[in-house]
Amino acid sequence: MRLMVLLKLAMRSVGRNVRRSILTSLAMVLGLALLVFSRSLAEGAYDEMIDSGVRMGSGHIAIQNPEYLTSRKLEHRLEEEVVNLASEMTQDVLKESLVTWVPRLAVDGLASSTAAAVPVRIEGVDPDRERTFSNIEGQLQDGRYLEVGDRLHAYIGTELAQRLDVQVGNRFVLTAQTATGDVEGQLVRVAGIFQMGIPEVDQSLIHIPIDTAREWLHTPGAASTLAFLLKGAELTDIGVETLQLKLENERKIRVLGWQESSPELAAAIRLDSTGNYIFHSILLAIIALAILNAVMISVLGRRREFGVLQAMGLTGVETGFVVFLEGLFLTFTSGVAGISAGLLFTWGLFRDGLDFSIFMEDGLEFGGQIMEPIIIPRFSVEQILISTLVILSIGTISSLYPALRASKLDVAEAMKFEQ
Amino acid sequence: MKTAVRTTNLWKIYPQEPDPVEAVRDISIKIETGDFVAMAGPSGSGKTTMLNMIGGLTRPSQGQISIGDQEITEMSDKDLAQLRLERIGFVFQSYNLLPVLTALENAEFTLLLSGIPKDERRKRVLELFNKIGLSGLEDRKPGKLSGGQQQRVAVARAVVANPALILADEPTANLDSKASADLLDVMERLNQDHGTTFLFSTHDPRVMERSRRLITLVDGQIESDERRNHLSVSS
Numbered sequence: 001m002r003l004m005v006l007l008k009l010a011m012r013s014v015g016r017n018v019r020r021s022i023l024t025s026l027a028m029v030l031g032l033a034l035l036v037f038s039r040s041l042a043e044g045a046y047d048e049m050i051d052s053g054v055r056m057g058s059g060h061i062a063i064q065n066p067e068y069l070t071s072r073k074l075e076h077r078l079e080e081e082v083v084n085l086a087s088e089m090t091q092d093v094l095k096e097s098l099v100t101w102v103p104r105l106a107v108d109g110l111a112s113s114t115a116a117a118v119p120v121r122i123e124g125v126d127p128d129r130e131r132t133f134s135n136i137e138g139q140l141q142d143g144r145y146l147e148v149g150d151r152l153h154a155y156i157g158t159e160l161a162q163r164l165d166v167q168v169g170n171r172f173v174l175t176a177q178t179a180t181g182d183v184e185g186q187l188v189r190v191a192g193i194f195q196m197g198i199p200e201v202d203q204s205l206i207h208i209p210i211d212t213a214r215e216w217l218h219t220p221g222a223a224s225t226l227a228f229l230l231k232g233a234e235l236t237d238i239g240v241e242t243l244q245l246k247l248e249n250e251r252k253i254r255v256l257g258w259q260e261s262s263p264e265l266a267a268a269i270r271l272d273s274t275g276n277y278i279f280h281s282i283l284l285a286i287i288a289l290a291i292l293n294a295v296m297i298s299v300l301g302r303r304r305e306f307g308v309l310q311a312m313g314l315t316g317v318e319t320g321f322v323v324f325l326e327g328l329f330l331t332f333t334s335g336v337a338g339i340s341a342g343l344l345f346t347w348g349l350f351r352d353g354l355d356f357s358i359f360m361e362d363g364l365e366f367g368g369q370i371m372e373p374i375i376i377p378r379f380s381v382e383q384i385l386i387s388t389l390v391i392l393s394i395g396t397i398s399s400l401y402p403a404l405r406a407s408k409l410d411v412a413e414a415m416k417f418e419q
Numbered sequence: 420m421k422t423a424v425r426t427t428n429l430w431k432i433y434p435q436e437p438d439p440v441e442a443v444r445d446i447s448i449k450i451e452t453g454d455f456v457a458m459a460g461p462s463g464s465g466k467t468t469m470l471n472m473i474g475g476l477t478r479p480s481q482g483q484i485s486i487g488d489q490e491i492t493e494m495s496d497k498d499l500a501q502l503r504l505e506r507i508g509f510v511f512q513s514y515n516l517l518p519v520l521t522a523l524e525n526a527e528f529t530l531l532l533s534g535i536p537k538d539e540r541r542k543r544v545l546e547l548f549n550k551i552g553l554s555g556l557e558d559r560k561p562g563k564l565s566g567g568q569q570q571r572v573a574v575a576r577a578v579v580a581n582p583a584l585i586l587a588d589e590p591t592a593n594l595d596s597k598a599s600a601d602l603l604d605v606m607e608r609l610n611q612d613h614g615t616t617f618l619f620s621t622h623d624p625r626v627m628e629r630s631r632r633l634i635t636l637v638d639g640q641i642e643s644d645e646r647r648n649h650l651s652v653s654s
Binding site: 009315415 | 505509529
């Protein structure tokens with residue numbers, strides 16, 4: 001019964017000082033809306049980075065020889081029977097979560113033309129599978145991407161083409177150490193030229209048909225990596241765990257999540273995320289100060305009122321509780337309004353993506369990946385729940401001190417206070 | 420006659436630099452149940468401090484206070500709050516109604532805290548409002564009431580729970596002559612009808628005139644204590 005009285009007093013008091021309540025709420029609503037917006041944008045950007053990163057890299061889940069990640073050498077490849085076993089088993093385990101997968105056979109070598117010799121990273125790919133997996137075909141500048149049936153064709157970056165001084169249709173030679181230990185050359189013709197916007201990629205990556213690579217390198221049916229693309233990055237951990245359990249007896253196989261196979265990207269996201277958390281913590285601290293300030297001013301300005309409440313028979317603790325409830329009520333209503341405003345604003349204006357191309361004329365590289373200029377914000381229930389919980393906690397903590405002050409009031413002194 | 424309030428060798432010293440202030444000095448008084456007592460004296464004479472100590476809002480530096488047969492000086496804050504709720508009503512100089520509540524809600528506040536059911540609360544408040552001329556003003560917030568009306572609501576709030584003792588600190592200080600007279604009529608009537616003990620602190624000669632006992636304080640001590648043999652409720 002008394003709790004209801006205290007609640008009524010608190011709510012009426014918030015309602016009485018409409019201007020103060022609105023001003024306080026406004027600070028919180030704007031802060032929270034900004035928090036939701038920036039968090040959704042960051043989540044969307046991370047999704048974009050991960051998606052772009054895993055497509056260009058080793059997928060959400062990669063299967064490799066245990067030594068390959070550190071050596072990147074041909075000798076640490078998956079042989080044909082391992083490729084067959086792993087690809088079948090993985091497809092069977094991942095089932096519904098799997099979008100597509102690709103085998104890649106990679107080797108470091110030298111690209112030589114009449115103009116220059118340039119160190120390169122040669123990747124043998126299955127053209128049909130690759131175009132559903134990576135976005136490299138979309139970066140085409142000239143010519144075409146590899147096609148099924150191509151044998152002596154290569155897809156190279158713009159900077160490499162410039163250094164080799166070759167164009168679509170021109171030939172050049174790839175040289176690398178094969179599985180036999182001999183250094184052998186392979187003549188290829190430029191089928192297409194791409195530009196990713198990442199200098200290291202544009203000046204060194206070459207795609208050739210995987211069958212050509214296997215034949216040239218004397219590694220029939222082999223692959224350096226089997227890369228699996230899932231429906232979402234959040235499925236990675238469970239997929240990796242299941243596969244690791246399933247393949248634990250296979251000594252020549254290592255299952256890696258994208259964080260392990262693309263450590264640069266994972267580190268960049270962690271770093272950016274930390275920066276975001278700091279920014280969000282500052283925002284939350286400002287919101288906390290706004291609540292503290294509003295509730296504190298309210299307490300200091302209403303000492304006589306609190307004195308009267310205690311003279312009427314309320315205890316100090318109950319008086320403090322009224323103040324606490326006021327802070328909590330203000331926080332809750334502003335919190336709901338702020339999160340709703342943030343969601344509506346973000347969804348209403350940017351559900352199709354926020355175009356950053358004006359800031360990214362030369363492309364934006366992040367964690368070794370090129371980012372798409374249009375970022376689609378992502379909302380997650382978890383994020384909204386966490387934001388709500390954080391706001392409620394902040395409201396609770398910020399209201400505690402004013403509540404304590406109100407509960408420790410000297411009633412006789414408070415009655416002298418001029419309102 | 421039963422004793423409503425008894426103070427024994429009561430002191431209140433405020434530890435102030437350079438010299439402590441002795442607001443109340445060794446006051447012993449006994450107020451009988453149903454009495455109508457005014458405590459007069461110039462500013463700083465200790466009237467309000469006395470009321471605050473008797474009401475349990477301030478603890479004495481020394482001495483004892485009893486409300487009825489209850490010694491209150493050693494009571495916990497929680498017990499004092501309960502005592503105020505059940506046995507003491509306050510009327511303040513500045514009315515001190517809760518601005519967020521209507522006149523009716525202000526008046527029923529102590530009943531609400533005591534857990535009296537809503538119907539009973541409303542019945543008691545409306546009867547009282549009718550008796551003290553506040554009918555029709557139940558739903559007004561304090562800001563929409565005149566000073567006299569606000570003070571009558573404050574009196575209603577103080578007496579509605581039938582406390583044994585009403586402590587009124589300069590209740591007429593902010594009222595004009597007519598409003599003061601009306602308020603005193605109301606309080607005298609309540610005193611007569613319910614036997615409620617009233618203890619005022621006042622400068623106001625009209626209040627002193629209407630009191631049945633006048634205690635005059637000077638510099639924290641009793642200068643005079645006289646019983647007056649009249650009671651005049653205006654018709």
